[in-house]
Amino acid sequence: MENPVLIFFIFLPFLAAFIIPLLNLFWDQAKTIVLLLVSLVLFLLSAIIVINPPQITMYAPGGWYPVDNIPLGIHLVGDGLSRFMLLIINTLAFFCAIYAIPYIKLFTGQKYFYTLFFLQLAGLNGVVLTGDMFNLFVFMEVAAKASYALVAFGVKKTEIEASFKYQVIGGLASLFMLFGIAMLYWMTSTLNMADISVVLKNNHVDNTSLIRFAQLFLLAGVAIKSAMIPFHAWLPDAHSSAPSPVSAMLSGVVIKVLGVYVILRLFINVFEPCGFMSMVIAVLGGISMTAGVILAIGAWDLKRLLAYHSISQMGYVLMGTGIGMGVIASGENPEVVALTFTGAMFHMINHSVFKGLLFLTAGSIEYSTGNLDLRRMGGLAQYMPLTMIASFAASMAIAGIPPFNGFFSKFTIIVAAIQGGYYFRAALGMLVGIITLASFVKFQRYAFFGKPLTGITLKQTPVLMNVSMIALAVLCLLMSLFIFPEVRAVFLDPAVNILIESTD
Amino acid sequence: MKGMSVIVKKVAQLLSAMIFVFGMYIAIHGHIMPGGGFTGGVLLASSFIVLVLAQGLEYFKLKQQRERTSLVESLSVLLILLLGFSGLFAGSMVFFGNYLPKGQPGELLSAGNIPIYSILIGIKVAATLFTIFLALTIYKEEVST
Amino acid sequence: MTLYILCFILFLTGLYGLLISRNIIKIVISLTIVEISIFLMLILIGYISGGIAPVIFQQEVPQHQAVVDPLPQTMVLTAIVIALATNSMILAMAIRLYKKYGTFDIHEINKLKG
Numbered sequence: 071m072e073n074p075v076l077i078f079f080i081f082l083p084f085l086a087a088f089i090i091p092l093l094n095l096f097w098d099q100a101k102t103i104v105l106l107l108v109s110l111v112l113f114l115l116s117a118i119i120v121i122n123p124p125q126i127t128m129y130a131p132g133g134w135y136p137v138d139n140i141p142l143g144i145h146l147v148g149d150g151l152s153r154f155m156l157l158i159i160n161t162l163a164f165f166c167a168i169y170a171i172p173y174i175k176l177f178t179g180q181k182y183f184y185t186l187f188f189l190q191l192a193g194l195n196g197v198v199l200t201g202d203m204f205n206l207f208v209f210m211e212v213a214a215k216a217s218y219a220l221v222a223f224g225v226k227k228t229e230i231e232a233s234f235k236y237q238v239i240g241g242l243a244s245l246f247m248l249f250g251i252a253m254l255y256w257m258t259s260t261l262n263m264a265d266i267s268v269v270l271k272n273n274h275v276d277n278t279s280l281i282r283f284a285q286l287f288l289l290a291g292v293a294i295k296s297a298m299i300p301f302h303a304w305l306p307d308a309h310s311s312a313p314s315p316v317s318a319m320l321s322g323v324v325i326k327v328l329g330v331y332v333i334l335r336l337f338i339n340v341f342e343p344c345g346f347m348s349m350v351i352a353v354l355g356g357i358s359m360t361a362g363v364i365l366a367i368g369a370w371d372l373k374r375l376l377a378y379h380s381i382s383q384m385g386y387v388l389m390g391t392g393i394g395m396g397v398i399a400s401g402e403n404p405e406v407v408a409l410t411f412t413g414a415m416f417h418m419i420n421h422s423v424f425k426g427l428l429f430l431t432a433g434s435i436e437y438s439t440g441n442l443d444l445r446r447m448g449g450l451a452q453y454m455p456l457t458m459i460a461s462f463a464a465s466m467a468i469a470g471i472p473p474f475n476g477f478f479s480k481f482t483i484i485v486a487a488i489q490g491g492y493y494f495r496a497a498l499g500m501l502v503g504i505i506t507l508a509s510f511v512k513f514q515r516y517a518f519f520g521k522p523l524t525g526i527t528l529k530q531t532p533v534l535m536n537v538s539m540i541a542l543a544v545l546c547l548l549m550s551l552f553i554f555p556e557v558r559a560v561f562l563d564p565a566v567n568i569l570i571e572s573t574d
Numbered sequence: 575m576k577g578m579s580v581i582v583k584k585v586a587q588l589l590s591a592m593i594f595v596f597g598m599y600i601a602i603h604g605h606i607m608p609g610g611g612f613t614g615g616v617l618l619a620s621s622f623i624v625l626v627l628a629q630g631l632e633y634f635k636l637k638q639q640r641e642r643t644s645l646v647e648s649l650s651v652l653l654i655l656l657l658g659f660s661g662l663f664a665g666s667m668v669f670f671g672n673y674l675p676k677g678q679p680g681e682l683l684s685a686g687n688i689p690i691y692s693i694l695i696g697i698k699v700a701a702t703l704f705t706i707f708l709a710l711t712i713y714k715e716e717v718s719t
Numbered sequence: 720m721t722l723y724i725l726c727f728i729l730f731l732t733g734l735y736g737l738l739i740s741r742n743i744i745k746i747v748i749s750l751t752i753v754e755i756s757i758f759l760m761l762i763l764i765g766y767i768s769g770g771i772a773p774v775i776f777q778q779e780v781p782q783h784q785a786v787v788d789p790l791p792q793t794m795v796l797t798a799i800v801i802a803l804a805t806n807s808m809i810l811a812m813a814i815r816l817y818k819k820y821g822t823f824d825i826h827e828i829n830k831l832k833g
Contacts (some may be wrong), residue, residue: 074662077669085655088648095645131658133668204794210802218808228830233750234812235831238746242737245753248798249730252757256764302733309832486742608772612800706807713814 075119076129076146079156079195082108087188094181101184107165108188112195113164116156119148121560126150128201141262147201150564155198155331157561158419161545162322162426163191165538169430170315172532173437177224177313186223190216190319194327203251203261207244210295210328214240219325220316221308232307239294246291252286267340285347288336296329298388299358302381306365309380310373314433317373321380322426326418330387338569343395351390356498359385364503372432372442375513376425379468382502383421389495390414390483394569397490399429406490411566413482416552419561420475423549424467427542431461434539435517438529444513449522454531458518460539465514467546469507475549482553578628586628593621597696604692605685611692615699622704631711640712643705650698657690722763729756743813754802757817758795765791771794 086108093100127148134143148156167187174183193213200206218240221235255261257280258269270281290301297305305325309317337347362382369375394410397403434457435450436442451458467474470481480503487496551557594617600607601614661671677684733756736749765788773789795833820828 074667074669081655081659081669085652088651088655091645092652129669131669133671204797208801209796211804215804215808218812222812222815225815230812230815230819231828231831234743234809234816237805237809238737238750241750241809242734242753245750245757249757251761252761252764252791252794255794261790311831352793523641567708612796703803706811710807710811710814713811713818 074129075115076148076199077131078115079112079160079199080146080192083188083195087185087192088325088421090184090188091181101181102171105171105184105187109160109164109167109191112160112191114151118158120153120157141260141265144205145201145262146199147264148199149568150232150566151331151334151568152198153417154415154565155327156195158422159191159194159198159323159327162319162422163187164458165425165542166315166318166322166430169318169433169535169538170313172534173315173433174313176437179223183220183223183313186216186220187316187319188212188376190220190324194323194328197327200333201255201263203263203266205261206332207247207251210247210332211244211326212323214244214295216318217308217316221312221320223313223316224311226311228307229311232304232311236304236308236326236333239301243291243294243301246287246294250284250288250291253280253287254491257281257284263335263340267342270341278321282346285337285341285498289333289347289350292329292332293354296325296333296384296388297358297381298329298354298385299361299381300354302358302362305381306369306374306377309429310371314373314429314436317433318426318429319430321377322422325380325384326387326422330391330418332386333388334391334569338391338395338398343398345396345399347422348392348395348399350392352389352396352492352495355385355390355392356495357385358382359389359502360498363502365510366509367505370444372435372444372513372517373429375444375509376428378504379509380421380425382506383417383425385501386480386483386502387414387418387421389499390417390486393483393487393490393492393495396492403490406486407539407570409489410486410568411484412558412562413479413486415562415565416482417476417479419552420479420546420549423542423545424464424474424476427460427464427539428468429544430539431464432459434531434535438531438534439523439526440529444516445525447517448516448520451518452522453528456536457531458542460543461518462514463546464541465510469510470503471507473550474546475552478550478553485487517536578630583628586624590625592596593617593624597621597700601693601696602689604696605688606680606682611695614692614696614700616703618696618700619703619707622700623707625708626631626711636708640708643701643708647698647701647705650694650701654691654694654698657687657694661687723760726756726760726763729759733758741824741826743816743825743828746825747809747813750809751802751806753804754798758798758802761791761795761798765789 086104090101090104092289093104129146129148130143131146132143136142142240170183170187174180177183190213193209193211193216196209197206200209218233218237221236222229251261254266257277258266260266260269294301309321312320333351337343337351341347358381360376362385366375366378371380390410390413394407394414395408397406432442434454435447438454439447439450441447465476467476470477480499484496484499486492487499553563575647597614597617599614600609600617601611604610604614614639658670661668661673664671664673672688676686679685683689730753733749733752737746740746740749744754767785767787770785770787773786816828817823822828
């Protein structure tokens with residue numbers, strides 16, 4: 071089935087990225103207009119293809135369609151999971167783009183920001199759309215390279231250091247991925263994901279221990295990219311050093327796409343879920359969930375605190391995924407599987423919205439006070455009420471207070487864990503939720519309430535930044551509606567079905 | 575960085591022209607020979623780099639050159655993308671469609687769109703590598719002064 | 720099989736260098752060694768002893784002539800381009816770091832605590 075709409079998710083950001091330096095020669099405002107226009111078009115396109123989904127669409131650039139069921143060339147696959155991820159990426163990218171227009175005026179070399187932003191977006195869209203293992207690696211590298219450059223965008227001492235650290239660790243992770251892909255190609259003689267899973271399922275590969283070897287390398291690479299706890303060293307530095315819209319993209323989207331999405335795709339769709347892998351993923355998720363939140367308690371730098379919470383919240387998603395895989399592998403309680411994956415997907419989209427919003431509010435606080443240390447803030451509520459409202463909504467969402475979206479997704483994951491018989495993990499989830507609440511009460515208390523600042527002139531935040539933050543705050547509330555089956559059937563169920571169907 | 579001796583400068587001038595021609599040859603014959611856009615582009619860039627290394631940094635106005643090479647880079651990528659996009663309108667809605675006449679295999683003018691992609695990739699790689707070289711040398715100059 | 724094991728030893732050498740070296744440039748070199756070991760392994764996967772290059776010539780190719788697998792070679796070419804980008808960017812970052820801190824020793828570059 072030919073559906074050229076898929077190629078536009080990769081083509082448009084690349085086009086925008088390389089047309090901006092040229093247009094910028096003639097007209098200074100062109101870059102802003104291109105940024106808004108292209109990100110708006112991508113956002114609308116992703117919303118359209120999510121809302122009226124055809125069946126799984128496939129598109130082959132270059133026209134290399136399969137011959138006798140042998141895949142030729144690279145295919146773009148737009149199934150439920152990919153469409154869901156596209157919605158996450160392009161929604162947050164649109165709001166970050168609106169926010170970035172005034173914010174990025176603080177920096178020099180603005181035109182490079184626009185190019186890098188679109189390169190990152192193109193890489194992320196490519197990762198979720200591609201159906202080819204090596205192409206996955208290539209798009210991961212495109213997104214990662216742009217992220218490295220964006221982290222160092224401020225060229226201050228700490229930013230360069232964070233970017234260097236991110237590059238060395240991220241580069242090693244990519245090489246682990248490449249090693250795993252090479253091993254897989256060696257054993258299955260194909261790079262197409264669907265084809266690999268068919269070959270593995272029909273037991274055409276004799277040496278299962280080599281498959282396990284390749285799986286561990288792939289898992290190591292993805293674990294570094296998604297910053298699970300033993301591999302997390304780069305994340306707090308990189309996410310807290312980047313400019314705020316970039317932090318929002320990194321925390322809201324990049325760790326999900328390069329980390330969690332690739333885990334879901336590889337370890338559920340390509341490989342059959344097995345007990346060992348599910349246990350590893352669930353344990354890594356549990357550890358990052360707990361340790362991340364404990365590390366966050368001690369943090370006083372606002373963005374660093376948020377970065378540690380990213381690790382912790384990703385832990386929820388991975389724990390949910392791990393439980394789902396474990397239930398599939400053991401074959402008991404098949405009705406729990408849908409619940410766990412729904413919880414994980416729901417928490418992923420929620421986290422992208424509220425963590426993106428939190429980083430944007432942190433950026434707005436930095437914009438007006440020039441300072442990110444919680445101990446040197448206070449009483450900001452009367453100076454920046456809109457930021458306070460947005461930040462309050464996001465904090466309540468991440469802490470899991472009922473009318474906001476975070477509550478429902480965490481609740482779903484915990485209920486699923488209980489139904490699957492993993493009582494310890496469920497208890498851990500609740501405990502971490504409570505500590506998260508404490509941590510965000512601290513943030514609200516020190517930043518917006520308490521003793522007002524004296525002797526500091528506050529810059530007014532621009533309108534566009536406020537618009538973006540308020541829109542995301544409204545989304546935080548609206549996404550609670552996903553808990554109703556009718557809404558869930560449109561947004562979440564296609565993605566969950568892809569994860570479940572692969573095991574039949 | 576100052577230039578080297580007269581002999582090196584003269585030899586580098588002669589050599590860089592030859593490397594340039596060979597790079598173009600490799601890039602143009604990408605579809606019928608081993609090599610292609612990337613290899614040809616590396617050769618093209620190295621012809622410039624040899625010249626800069628021999629003549630010293632004052633030979634080109636470096637910062638100005640770097641802006642220009644960045645622009646050439648963007649332009650060539652844009653042309654590649656638009657060429658791929660044009661495939662959607664010719665024939666059967668295929669991005670990167672190969673719609674030009676294919677010709678006889680082994681001829682220079684054959685294989686449809688592929689030689690055009692080869693040449694554009696050659697320009698892109700040459701511009702990119704030269705940009706990287708210039709950027710690194712400019713940084714180094716800034717550090718040492 | 721020996722060749723694959725040698726590749727893996729090269730991989731581990733690079734990893735070891737990455738973990739223990741203190742100099743930024745040495746870290747970059749170790750990363751390159753890891754890269755190269757994987758490229759070698761990819762090339763080995765596609766190689767058939769006695770195979771000819773997978774290029775269609777004008778003349779007839781004899782029947783049952785073994786041809787090496789071209790796919791790993793294209794993968795390696797792509798990966799080399801990516802490695803070029805990685806290396807140039809990380810070296811640019813290393814120069815910037817040297818400019819800011821005046822040293823290549825990672826023990827003295829410790830403004831951030833992971």
